[in-house]
Amino acid sequence: MARIQTSDLALADAGGVSGKLLRGIERVGNRLPHPFFLFLILAGVVAVASAVAAALGATTLDPATGERTPIRSVLSPEGLVYAVTSAIDNFVSFPPFGLIITVMLGIGVAERTGLLGAFMRAAVLSAPGWAVTFVVVFVSLMGNLASDSAMVILPPLAAAAFLAAGRHPLAGFIVSYAAVVAGFSANVVPAGTDVLMSGITTSAAQIVDPGAEVSVVANYYFFATSTIILAVVITFVCQRFLEPKLGPYRGEAVDADVEPVDAAQRRGLVVASVALVLSLALLATAVLWPGSALRGEDGGILQSPFMSSIPVLIMLLFLIGGVAYGVAAGTLRTWAQVPEMMAETVKELVPFIVVIFTAAQAIAWFSWSQLGLLIATSGAEGLEAAGLGGIGGLMLFSVFVLLPALLLASGSALWTLLAPIFVPMFMLNGVDPAYVQAAFRITDSASNTLVPMNPMLPVILGLMQKWAPKGGLGTLFSLVMPFTIVIWAVWLLQLLVWGLLGLPVGPGHGLMIAG
Template sequence: MMEEKKKTGFVDRFLNKIEVAGNKLPDPILIFIILMGVILAGSFVASLFNLKATNPVSGEVIEAVNLLSGEGLLKILSESISNFSAFPPLGMVLVVMLGVGLAEKTGYFETAMKRVIEVAPRALIIPTMILVGILGTVAGDAGPVILPPIAAMVMMKLGYHPFAGLVMAYAATLGAFGANLVLGMADALVLGFTEPAAQLVNPDYVGNIAMNYYFMAASTIFLLSIIYLVTTKLTIPRLGAYTGQVMDDKKLTPTQISALRWANISAVITAIVILALAIPENGLLRNAETGSLITNSPLMNSAVFIITILFFVPGLVYGLKVKTIQSSKDFGNLLSDAMSTMGSYIVLVFFAAQMLAYFNWSNLGPILAIKGANALEAMKVEGVPLIVGFIILTMAINLLIGSASAKWAILAPIFVPMFMYLGYDPAFTQMIYRVGDSITNPITPVLPYLPLLLAFAKKYDKNVGIGTLIANLLPYSIALFFAWTIFTVVWYLLGIPVGPNGPIFLPN
């Protein structure tokens, strides 16, 4: 490992400086509190200087509102509870967590990941692990927590260095976070911020949880190939052979395998029932008037709850079969444990909801968006440069603020309206954000998973440092940046919708 450190000394020093700087940032909750104060002060200053902008669509003159006035303070005091309770992401994420949390706590996700890797042919093992990592993002914390140590043990079985499995799985679960074949909690979360931001421009705007799905699904296959190439052509040769003690891993028991089989059968049956309600022309989940499955249909309106059911049912069946659920008390405790992990998110949402409400009431959002759009138009910054610039900006912010929801809560009220004034649909803006937000995830020092990855690595090399991990993760972020950015630009130039009711440009 000493030779490796000499080769990557500059990278280690540079990224360690980023880590130190990132650790000095306050907690995201405090960041939102600070932003609330900044918005209040900004509303006062903007009102004092009579800041205004003209809506290019309606011609309406929008003026800044002073929230530190008597009327503004009363509004802040009287509507704080409704700001929180009516905040769209809160209900969606908590409901999805009922299903995802139960599937995780019963052990269904972990067993499913292990089984897929166990039964895959040797030539497909590495691609399979990458695919499982990308798909594992629907399981929330399960992917970056469970898959890296499993992948490390599998790599040792194949004769490779276990670190290759650790960094590959970590990069797959986090670097490709914006790609998937399955809709999940992340889709509901970003929509919850995109929709109210778009409504600053168009109060009637309604998005849907699947509006990035075409791009996400295509990106899954594309990024699988990129991560595979980096792993086989760079990571594995660079790390070389492992000379330490090979650790024995526990195989799945017959009971776990049987339980997984029944859980998967239950998931398939549940999916068939949903399809039976959706596919027929008079299906219950279609729009009763138009027959559409997408536009204002029960399928899309209930998508969050349907996703919850698709995770909840197999998680419940698995728990019953392996006896992690033996009584109603066990069932209740598992659900409570799953929801208890959302405590910090709920606190974060309270302050995020207030910040967004203040931003909305002050009119600073649409004013900044209009003036920003006008400035971009004057500089002729649009199209490809605009897309690439927004991706790079999001990547940079991600190095300092790890939480995807925290970043999008800050950026959405500015960039969604700004892009709308330039003619871009909110679904496209959201998609660009998700690309930038994913790329630097593997090397972001402020995510809680990196110290965990280091703990896994120390099982194989007690002297390993975080710099070694970053040095091996950095090639993934670099490759993802160039490849995924080019992929996004080509998608844009071809004019392909990013998902159902997710065009690139706003309809005329």
């Protein structure tokens, strides 16, 4: 309750039409139930809807067999037996469950030994004056490696870097915050977000094709490229629009409270870099070696043990880097700390695991009852009739995501709700699920800065007020809004170009499903 009161107070200075809209979104969003109950309600809706459809004798086309198949009622004796006997299996076999825990074991060690924080501080604070903005933006775009903690780590660092360069510290704070939050999906390194989204998309795609698999790097080409594009565009907006608007900084030389990277941390970064380079070289040799067991039966890489093992490899690389850094920097003193750090990481994932239980049941019932196929085939026919089966439909879908993204702060929860409907729908029109996932992620990510229910907002406001003592949420939103609009527009344009040219968004994932 305290979080809502704090946010309400912060919204008090967000006047005008935009302020009223944000307050309205907050009120509606605050009335939404916890995601655990949201998916529990969804499971109940699926059960009732399947019973009604089955009673009406509804059938749907099974794309695998080409035959009509009846809708099955979850509330029938057969359905109730299925719901009870499959609950545990639905939970533990839900694709995002094992994937995200596995990857986060490595990322957690890298974060807790100090590797991620030291890397971000070193990159931002050591940037030459002429490249400060670009380096700040690029590192901030990669901030999702450190998850939500990047919101607290990077903007103050950016403010200090701008102040040291004789520029307005608030500009550094805002541009870093915008890049971290609105550019959350962009990165040149696969992160936990990629793992989580790919697992949810895989589960949804299997409603149509039980053998479908969306890899962790399914969107890698698209978002790695966009990291460079957005870094350039955001830098331009900052220097040409934000800084002239703020003018020269005339405040006091406030202590930025930013610790420089010390000798031990620099040593840790060097050792971690060497360890990671050697590990990547060894991995590349193992994959490229003729006759490698990591290749597919035909010698290819796209369909191979290597692609299937990417989550484990990501975990190992973060683990190697984190351990190497910790030993060299002195933050890892005993090997017993490694499993302790992993355990702490898993503790932070407990809320996600709890939500996954009801989400897994809702999606499993949706698939078993054949309601997923019924909605997907009906929607696919509608898209085809409207001529929106390809990139046009994806663009429309991406715009549609905006409103629910503002209401539901959790992107993974929102994608878990939307993926079982839209992924099969587009698949039946031949669109690769990786493209649907990318269309969702660009809007969900770009709109993050405008979500009033973000629990980190009071913290961000407190940090910002060091450089803007009278600033509130209205100040933050007004300064961030241009970046949000530009990031979303650039991403939509990139998606349009990608689709029109038929470029792959990731290895083996073009616009249309390969025949």
